[in-house]
Amino acid sequence: MKKWMLSAIVYLLVVIGGYMVYDSVAAEPPVENNHGEEHEEVTDDENAEESHGHEEEDSNAEDHGEGASHEHEEGTDNGVSEVNVALNVDNDTMIIDIQDMDQKPVSELEINHEKLVHLIVVDEHLDKYYHLHPEQVGEGKFQVNQELPEGSYKAFVDIKPSHLNYVVSPIAFTIGEESEGHAHGELTADESLTKVVDGHQVTLIPSSLVSGEAVTLNFDIKDAQLEPYLGAMGHVVILDQAANEYLHVHPADHEQPIFETTFSEPGIYKIWAEFKQNGKVSVYPFVVEIK
Known part of the structure; x- marks a missing residue:
């Protein structure tokens, strides 16, 4: 009788112990799976924020790209010229050389009011005025013949390069010997227009x-x-x-x-x-x- 009761008690303790171990293991979720689910949730939120951020950046990039393209196509004057213009005056012959920043001839010019080149020449007092139209004599090279009295002048080469930004700048030159101490006369506004x-x-x-x-x-x-x-x-x-x-x-x-x-x-x-x-x-x- 005592032997049977002792066996029953041992059996009961084994069952209770096994149940407690099983309950402890089953009740605690796997650490690895929980970590993976939490990481996945955070990643989705970050992806959503990053995706939204990229959309804004892409939108801004597209807007900026369109603006930049529009400015380039319109040839907006940004104050920086990508074209070098040289003027050589020999007696009555005026020769214009048009080159890019790599010293290569600029051959692609747009026709501007029926001419490729408008050459404006004025004297130092703004009394003499010439509007000339040089003819092309080579790649990036134009020539015109115009007799000018002795004196100091400024020339303005007005062109429209097809793919380069260009800013018209004055080119100073002298016909004959430059007089010493000459002064630019002050202009006075006209009383009558x-x-x-x-x-x-x-x-x-x-x-x-x-x-x-x-x-x-x-x-x-x-x-x-x-x-x-x-x-x-x-x-x-x-x-x-x-x-x-x-x-x-x-x-x-x-x-x-x-x-x-x-x-x-x-x-x-x-x-x-x-x-x-x-x-x-x-x-x-x-x-x-x-x-």
């Missing part, structure tokens, strides 16, 4: 004369019928008094002599307006003060 040239009267009517804002230059042509000149009803070239800032303005309207521009700084400016009347191109000079 009505000019008579070749028997034709033209009046300049500016919308305003204030720097930093859009200005409309309207020209009242009296008793004359304008004719198309280089694909437009006129051309306007503007220089500041020091002949450093160059503006070549074309009509805003194909039928009317109305021009739009902006003067970046206050000062004295000279305006040359070119109109073709009765088969002849006449140049009307105006001097204005921009406040």
Whole structure:
């Protein structure tokens, strides 16, 4: 009897011990699986944030790319020229060499108002004015013949390279011996903006004369019928008094002599307006003060 009871007690203890071990193991979740599930959840959240961040970055990149492309296609003037222009004057012959930054000829130029190159030449006093159109004589090379009196000049080569940014800058040169101690004469604003040239009267009517804002230059042509000149009803070239800032303005309207521009700084400016009347191109000079 005692032997049977002892066996029963031992058996009961084994069963209870085994059940306690089993319950302990079954109740505690596997550490590895729990860690993996937690890591996966965090990773999804991070992926969602990273994905959202990449979408914003991609969106910004696309916007930036479109803007950059638009600026490149429009040839926006960012103040840095990718083209070097050299001018060689020998007697009455003026030769222009156009090269890129690698000193290779620039051969791809866009036609701008029926010409590949517009060459503007003025003397030091802004009294003499020449609007020339050199002809191509080689790759990146243009030539024009023009007799110039002795004196100091500045030239402006106006071109539109197809794939390069270009900023028009003055090129100084001298015909004959350079006089010593010559001074640039001070310009005075015109009291009247009505000019008579070749028997034709033209009046300049500016919308305003204030720097930093859009200005409309309207020209009242009296008793004359304008004719198309280089694909437009006129051309306007503007220089500041020091002949450093160059503006070549074309009509805003194909039928009317109305021009739009902006003067970046206050000062004295000279305006040359070119109109073709009765088969002849006449140049009307105006001097204005921009406040």
